[in-house]
Amino acid sequence: MDNPYDQVAYRTFPRRQTHPDRLAAIALFFGMKPAPPTACRVLEIGCGDGANLIPLAYYLPESRFTGIDLAAGPVAAAGAMAAELAVHNIDLRVADLRHLSARDGEFDYIFAHGLYSWIPADVRDRLLAVCRQCLAPQGVAFVSYNVYPGRYPRQMIREILLYHTRTLVDPAQRIAAARRLLEQLDHPEARSLMEQGDDVLFHDDLAPVNDPVWFREFAAHAQRHGLQYLGEADSHNTFEQVAGEAVNVIEREQYVDFLNLRRFRQTLLCRAEIPLDRVTGAARMDEFLFSENKRARRIRAHQPEPVFAEEPVEAIAQALHDTAPLPARFEELIPYAGNAELLREILFALLSSGCVNLHVHDFPCQETVTERPCASRLARYQAAGGGNVTNACHIPVELDAVARRLVGLLDGTRTHQQIARELSRTAGMPSPRDVRRYLPASLDWLARMALLEG
Ligand SMILES: C[S@@+](CC[C@H](N)C(=O)[O-])C[C@H]1O[C@@H](n2cnc3c(N)ncnc32)[C@H](O)[C@@H]1O
Numbered sequence: 001m002d003n004p005y006d007q008v009a010y011r012t013f014p015r016r017q018t019h020p021d022r023l024a025a026i027a028l029f030f031g032m033k034p035a036p037p038t039a040c041r042v043l044e045i046g047c048g049d050g051a052n053l054i055p056l057a058y059y060l061p062e063s064r065f066t067g068i069d070l071a072a073g074p075v076a077a078a079g080a081m082a083a084e085l086a087v088h089n090i091d092l093r094v095a096d097l098r099h100l101s102a103r104d105g106e107f108d109y110i111f112a113h114g115l116y117s118w119i120p121a122d123v124r125d126r127l128l129a130v131c132r133q134c135l136a137p138q139g140v141a142f143v144s145y146n147v148y149p150g151r152y153p154r155q156m157i158r159e160i161l162l163y164h165t166r167t168l169v170d171p172a173q174r175i176a177a178a179r180r181l182l183e184q185l186d187h188p189e190a191r192s193l194m195e196q197g198d199d200v201l202f203h204d205d206l207a208p209v210n211d212p213v214w215f216r217e218f219a220a221h222a223q224r225h226g227l228q229y230l231g232e233a234d235s236h237n238t239f240e241q242v243a244g245e246a247v248n249v250i251e252r253e254q255y256v257d258f259l260n261l262r263r264f265r266q267t268l269l270c271r272a273e274i275p276l277d278r279v280t281g282a283a284r285m286d287e288f289l290f291s292e293n294k295r296a297r298r299i300r301a302h303q304p305e306p307v308f309a310e311e312p313v314e315a316i317a318q319a320l321h322d323t324a325p326l327p328a329r330f331e332e333l334i335p336y337a338g339n340a341e342l343l344r345e346i347l348f349a350l351l352s353s354g355c356v357n358l359h360v361h362d363f364p365c366q367e368t369v370t371e372r373p374c375a376s377r378l379a380r381y382q383a384a385g386g387g388n389v390t391n392a393c394h395i396p397v398e399l400d401a402v403a404r405r406l407v408g409l410l411d412g413t414r415t416h417q418q419i420a421r422e423l424s425r426t427a428g429m430p431s432p433r434d435v436r437r438y439l440p441a442s443l444d445w446l447a448r449m450a451l452l453e454g
Contacts, residue, residue, distance in 0.1 A: 004207070005048070005071035008171050010199045012048040012074075014055050014390045017233040017266055018111045020063070021361035023140040025288060026231050026238065026268055028360060031277030033138045035108035037361045038062055043107040043134060045097050045127065046070075046115040050078025050090075055390040057082070057090040058378045059363070066105070068095040085381055098126045102133045109140055113266075116145035116218075117211050118203070128225040131269060135227075141269045142233055143222075146212035150263025153189040155212065158205045160185070165206060175202055215257050215265060219250045222269050229253070230268040230276065236354035239281070249278070282348040286340065289327035289359040290347060291393075292320040308346055312337045316346055320356060325393045326367070326450055327359040365392040366452040369443040373419075374412030379451045383407040391450040402429060406442060407451065416443070 016022065020037035027034035035041070040063045044053045047067030057065040067090065069075050075094045082090050097115075110131050116124055131141040146154075164181050165174040175198045182190045193205060204210060213221075219229050229249060231238035237256050256262065270276075315336040320328060330343065337343035350356040366374070379389040383404040388396040399407060405426055409419050420439050424432040446452055 003071045003073075004171070004203065005069075006073040008175075008199055008202045009073065010048055010203050011197070012051040014394050014396055015052050015111075015113055016394050018044075018052060018113060018142050019056065019361075019394045020060070020109045021359050021363075022233055022357075023109050023142060023268060025358040025360045026233070027138070027140050027270065028287065029239065029281040029284075029358060030230060031280070032140075032230075032270065032274060034140060034360075035136065035138065040064075040108040041106065041136070042066070042109045042111070043105075044068070045100070045110065045112040045130070047075075047078065047092065049074040050081055050092060051390075052111070052113070053090065053092075054078060054082055054085065054087060055378055055394060057087045058085060058376070059392055059394070061089055063089065065090040066107070067092045068097065068100070070094070070096050081381075085377060097130055098123060100130045100134065104134060106136045107134050107139060108136045109142070110135060111142040113142065113144045116143050117213070118207055118209055120209055121211075125221075125225075128222055128227060132225045132227055132271070135271060137271060138274070139270065140230060141227065142266065143218075143269060144264065144266040145218060146210065147218070147257055147262055147265050148212050148214050149258065150261040151212035153187070154193075154205070154263070155210075157182075157185065157187065157189050157193060158210060161205055171202055174206055178206060212263075214254070215262075216250060216254045218265070218267065219253075222267075223272065226272045227269040228272045228274070228276070230270045233266040233268055235266075236352055239348075239352045239358075247278075282352075283344065285344040285347045285351075286330040287360075289329050289362060290320060290333070290350075291327035291357045291359060292317070292324040293355050293357050307349065308342070312342060313346055313350075316343070316350070317355070325391065325395055326363060326365070327357070329362070363392040363450060364454075365447075365450045366454045367447055367450075369440075369447050369452070370454075372412050372415055373410045373443055373446075374453050375407045375410035375446065375451050376453050379407050380411065389451060393450050395450075397449050397451060403442065403446075405429060406439075407446065410446070410452070412453075416440075 020040050020042060024034040024037055037060055042063060042065045044067045047053050047069050050067055053065050053067045067078060072094045075092055078092045082092060112127055116127060135141055161178045161181065165177050168174045168177055178201060182194050193201065316333055319333060319336050334340055334343055337346055351358060382389040383399060388398050391397050406423055409422055416439060420435045423429050424435040
């Protein structure tokens, strides 16, 4: 029980930006030949309670998932969840990343979210060594970490809190003392930290190690381990890079951090010897699927001098809005632009201004409501637990108590009438009349949210 992650539970979440679809799409954009999300091998280092890895394993049954974590408690919770869901393509283990090596297998995708900045320098070094040793030739590693300059204000608060709690050992006492001091600190960073849960305060800010780095240092560290910078999992600047052939990408990214006062990075790495094509991705838009990023409809605001006629851009934005959160294929969007050439250009403009997400995977789900609707087993399990549910696109969906009860009833055996009857019989649910009235729209919404299965 000495492990801090066993002392204070740390809640993990599905991270859309780690989905093999996202990693494969970015790798493909830069000319790599990544493994398809539907048939890949994934390793998550520091998987915690499995909230990221288990939904991926559930929705990608032909792929193989391995999750390791040093803390026994979260791994046991993850194991129990995988067993209850009968997800068998996942191997969850208590292990120290320092002992991983090529003997543990080869992986197409490796994630280490929330780890690099929080582990001592020697373990950090080992993390990148493991990424190199275990990464398949066309593999992609995802490593997130805190960066300067944006992280400076939070570090200031952290150092104050570490000093203030230096004599306390008990986690609950340290958290309480830190909160009392935070209340007195008149600083935006202190106020935003007050809003975080105890787990974040304890493991992020009161943790023995939390070392931000400059991006250029991280890139150099990766290079020493035979890894090169591919892009960011969550930044449209990644796609802008194709504009200039002779650009030093590392230098450019460092300046992006200076200018945006960036504080966190979710970097993708690949083997150093892989030739990357940072020039022609824009011409290959037809190889991808696209989904709305919530800012899609603001495309005009990004362009002081519109390059495109307003109409096709609006029509594409609307089409993507209508299919969201699911992606649309390039061919499906051609009618909105009128021709493939114009669509290619518009989609690239939307991509490089952060208005659309790039995909290679058509997240399978039941898009229309059937006679006996069936919510995914994962959604039913999560709804019964009272939390958010994870949809087929790996996005957490918030449900109220009525929607959670409704999802629980959608096991594919009940007709709409039976669902309405059972729902209205449950204590605290709306009247039978209201249930009948709102059920069709509620079921449509669940289908649209990619929570139903065929
Ligand atoms: C900040 S949490 C991040 C959890 C999760 N990846 C997320 O982003 O929400 C860090 C996790 O890494 C695990 N960890 C720390 N050092 C480790 C090591 N040497 N080997 C394996 N896991 C480790 C911790 O137990 C903890 O669960």
